[in-house]
Amino acid sequence: MRKQALLGVGALALAGLLGGCAFSGGGSTGGGESEGPVTLTFQSLAYQDSTVAATKKIVDDWNADNPDIQVKLTQGSWDNVHDQLVTQFQGGTAPDIIHDESSDILGFANQGYLADLTPYLSDDVKKSVSDDVWSTVTTADGKIVAAPTLLQTYVVYANKQAFADAGVDVPAGDELTWDDLQKVSKELTADGKFGVGWGLKQPTAAIMNTALGYDGTFFDVADDGSAKIEVGDDELAVPEKIHAMAYDDASLDPVTLTQSGSDVLPGFLGGKYAMYVGGNFLAQQITETAPEGFDWTVLPPLAGSDGPVQAANPQTMSVAAESKHPEQAAEFINYFMNADNQAALAQGDWLIPSSSDARDKVAEQTADQTGWKELLATGEDLKGAPFQKATNYPQWKDQFATPGLQQYFSDSISLDELKKQLTDGWSAIGG
């Protein structure tokens, strides 16, 4: 008898729970199969005020022109986008349109969470982006799982006044080799001032990207996303150079290697560092916070033995496999990718559009602004890098590459130990 009572109450409680669903505020893939208007959710990671505004404008314009396909903008964060997407996919609450970056999404694609956009993307979009960049968002079996939007490169910012004070010429030309950077940096170091400050708290992406300049590819990836690692001289050339500048020449402030880019910026603006290495998006912060009269420029693209090559790791727009309206979502992405929109977003973040049309537009619109010409130049030689396709890359990055590089950059392990950590780590996670 008691059992029955218990069952009864249990059923009641469950009914209460289910009834409570109406309370939900977050049903994202709502809407039925009917013909009526469709609402799509779009989780954007834009965070600088200028880009947030640009994104919002694109969405508003779209909604005004497309009453049948309404897009609802929600805000995510680069900080935890990976964890958040894992839980969203697992919980069935993923947004329809997903903003991320290429090195992060191929794992999700291999797990079946992303829709194949090949049939939906317009020819204009396909034409405007180079094959190298397309390769970074294409799975081994040939599915395009995202549209590549903006590209980040690592650039060297220079304080012209500091160069003038030290009597050093500001490097010019088509490229700046790492050896030249080291040389100039040494010349600029004196009186408690350093040649370079580089916020390398999260070193892996920077190293993986710039290593391509020495043909450091790290991985050899098979079709199923499994990969072999190879860490040789080419891969280690950039870390070794940074280490030498910090500890042999003392021309790169080692404290900055433990800090984030934003933490180091005040030191650059305050004249403590003559040069500052970081993502091109940091230019936005420089323009926002630089003291009056601060005279800065962007140096030519960093080059290794293989030329000024960096990895293309574009931001991406994908559609969730479980989205009920993949076609409509892709339509929005096609719109999002048009040259005007991409140019506006690129200027908000000081990033390089992957679409060539948009790049031309940015060049046109920014002709009279400091730094843009040089920034765009760093985007000329971008290649797809194998690490983006290795399924276990995110875990390897967190658990082995980042700690290993951090230890090496704090001078607590040797280059050989770093090499061993990177290689052994990959096999430890069954790479």
Add this chain to the structure above:
Amino acid sequence: MSNATVTPTPARQETVPPETPRRRKSQDSGIPQSPIQRRVTRPLQYVALAGYIVFLGFPLLFLLTTAFKTPAELQSPNPTFLPTSLNFDNFIQAIAKANLVQAAGNSLIVAVATTVIVTLISLPAAYALARFRTKLRSIATGWILLSQVFPFILIIIPLFLVLKQIGLINNLLGLILVYSVWSLPFALWMLQGYVAGIPVELEEAGAMDGGSRIRVLVSIVLPLLAPGLVATSLFTFISAWNEFFFALVLIQDPALQTLPLTLARFVGAEGQVQLGQLAAASLLATIPSLVFFALIQRRLTSGLLSGAVKG
């Protein structure tokens, strides 16, 4: 109030948790100490106390001053400790930018609902635990201790799947349920202590006067339990207001984020952060639980512990 006739025995009164902050005089005044000894140790004691005050208070003071500083002051190479002027920009911008109002609303909904649910279901259960000697007591005790030992990682994955099945992922109601269940053991335990402190004789007297069971409970037990209920519910509120881990996993929609989630994500990419705004937002988010805590801290500190030492 029916407690005009109440004359609890002294022994029982000892087990009533609230309102007994300083039963004994502090040792210092009660015990003879040689004047010489005193002259040596007293300054040392003040030095130590000052040390504690700095350690505990400085971070709070710093948070307060940071919240009033302008970005220029914060980035200046020679920072002053006190802000040069009282400038509320940080508060205004933090509220506008970080969706603090929405997050505070979510936190409030979750905390209030949790508190109501927990109070409603723990009240009868607490009465039963305190008044009936059954196996339940030992089971409940066991569960309360056990629930402290298990790391949340073990619970969160299946809980996530259960909630997913009933559509409560990414939903404030799901969070309310989880919070209710996980603050229940503690609330129950706290409350049954208060029930046990109410003399059984009162109920017996009420019953003999011909009152029904329910009437006795409502008119005699409930009023006496009021302080305990307040303390328990405020504590539940604070727990729910402050919680982070479950919210981190269960809530993904930015529009549903609670305050701790919003604040934890205030920091942008590359650690870009507006220090002043962050400090201002943190202060604002602390105020509610601080106020509630101030209201109940005397009960918490004096009442709850009295049982421990006498046992």
Add this chain to the structure above:
Amino acid sequence: MTSTVSPATVAEASAPQKRRRSSGGSPVNGSRRDAWLLVLPALIPVVLFSVYPLVQGILLGFTDAKAGLGQVVSFNGVDNYTRLATNELFWNSFRIGLIWAFGVTILQFFASLGLALLLNLNLKMRWLARTLALVPWAMPPVIIAIMWRLMLNPTYGPINGGMRALGLPGDINWLGDFSTALPAVIVVGVWAGMPQTTITLLAGLQNVPSELHEAAAIDGASTWQRFWHVTLPALRPIIVAITTLDLIWNFNSFALVYVLTAGGPGGQTMLPMLFAYNEAFRYGNFGYAAAMGNVMVIVIAAFLFLYLRSQARSRQS
């Protein structure tokens, strides 16, 4: 939510005999069935949303559950555990977790005992220290972490500022440097956890019968002797209870370190909870992460067993 649980649990758990008196018999015609009915509304949600998930979680530790669309889950026996046995990173995080939990618990205990003793004296400004000691208890752990991140910021933080003013090296990146990150995080842990411990010990002190002290004083015992022979033995049950709970809470803590360092730099502050969280919600290995949880439970239980047994023994002797 456990992080805010007050010492009441201590109080009640260590004094079960006290209550039994009032629960003996049920004078108002209660019966066992009534008791069950009253408890039922609490029991059902607890079973549904904590006992059931917990059992599921333990079982999950013996499966290969993974993230992915349409993944099939199957039992894989002790595979997870043989894999864990050779997972150096996990054991390293375990070691860090133990250093953290014991470090915080022990430091917190001594700091709190000192403060409680001071608060128990008639000192001026006692109210201020007492109030300040309570504030961290009411603050969300996330905010405590944010506050200390600002304090410890290498460029603008007042700690480096103070060190510069004293002529010490003022450019230490406390939370970013391999050698200072864990100690810095432990200090924050002590700060955050002091209230519970202090207040519990203070309440204990206030309940030490003053007659005992008076008698000892008349016998000519010094302050130190009185502390050692009167106060400490009387406090013992409280000390055991609060340190036990502190240890469990600290070992399982998450929010504070997640916001302070997220386990960095280079995994130096990667507490087991963070590690397991990453395994589940970053890399999608749910079964493996649950297995880690199971190992954590076993280790914690073993420590508790040993600690409580040794305490029980020394009390007997």
